Amino acid sequence: MRTLAAALIALPLLAAPAAAQRSGTYEVTGTTLDGRPYSGVALLRQVGLVSWQVLWSVGGAEIQGVGMTAGNVFSVAFDAGESTGLGIYTIASDGTMTGQWTVVGAPALGTETLTPR
Numbered sequence: 001m002r003t004l005a006a007a008l009i010a011l012p013l014l015a016a017p018a019a020a021q022r023s024g025t026y027e028v029t030g031t032t033l034d035g036r037p038y039s040g041v042a043l044l045r046q047v048g049l050v051s052w053q054v055l056w057s058v059g060g061a062e063i064q065g066v067g068m069t070a071g072n073v074f075s076v077a078f079d080a081g082e083s084t085g086l087g088i089y090t091i092a093s094d095g096t097m098t099g100q101w102t103v104v105g106a107p108a109l110g111t112e113t114l115t116p117r
Contacts, residue, residue, distance in 0.1 A: 021069055021091050022046075022116065028058060030112035033102065042114055054078065074099070087112065 021044075028040040040058030044067075047053050052067040054076055065078030069091070078085040080103045089099030089112070097114040 021074060021095060021097070023052075025117045026097075026114040027117060028056060028112060028114055030101075031110050033106050033108040033110050044114075052076075076101075089114065 023044055023046045026042040026044060028038075028042050030038055032038060038058055040056060042057075043055045045053045050069045052069070052074075054065040054067050056063040056065070056078070063078050063080070063085075065076045065085070065087075067074055067076035069075075072091045074089040074091055074097050076087045076089075078087070083103040083105060085101060085103045087099055087101035089097035091097050095116040098112075100109045100111055102109050
């Protein structure tokens with residue numbers, strides 16, 4: 001019974017979103033899969049306890065995705081045209097998210113930093 005109670009107490013701690021991540025506008029900087037730099041803007045909107053809608057505007061293109069937080073990790077899947085993209089970021093205490101991304105089947109990784117405005 002004690003083990004069950006401890007698990008139930010810990011569950012909200014595992015599911016709670018990182019306090020520093022918030023809905024809003026983020027400056028985007030990164031590198032493409034072939035290492036070229038890019039920049040743009042991302043809009044994040046929380047749509048559930050730990051779920052997010054993401055809209056990037058980069059290089060004249062708009063990219064839509066969905067994400068999830070788990071502690072200080074933000075994971076996102078996005079529509080990359082004919083492929084699906086995946087990104088994993090670490091959320092810093094100031095809300096900045098730094099990570100890597102790729103598309104399914106790609107032989108490389110890109111990098112990206114999202115900085116709250």
